[in-house]
Amino acid sequence: MAEPTDWRSQTTERALNRLERQGFAWEFLRRNPDYRSDYDRMRGTPASPPSVSLPQRSVAHQWGLRFPDRSRSLGY
Template identity: 35%
Template sequence: MLSIDWRTPAAYKHAKSIPAAGFAWEYLRRNDEYQRDFRAITPIKNLSGRRLEAFSQRWGLRFSMRSRNIR
């Protein structure tokens, strides 16, 4: 498989067609600090609203309401 050097414009040619949410996800999934924060909150069973709010504020995330009750 031929890989393209990430430092070249060709490596980001596809970025012009990515929707904003997809572009944001590409940034976050490569960010070591985000990954560390995500791993820290993922195992918490009763995540407080304050902690989730702090996480979402730090990373600029918005969570849509779910159809089920969140306990």
């Protein structure tokens, strides 16, 4: 996961102030080091050993994530 921008910069502060609840919650969550660690392990990034893997559902449940508009197959 890419490093988020510094929330203390004026540009970022203005952008955060324009967000609705869901967007602000996401910005807060993605800056959480524990979430970032879980995400990296789930994705199998080099930041974690390949033997460690967390099912996506477990990570989503732990962090209270919901995906109501899941993408659908286009039938190709």
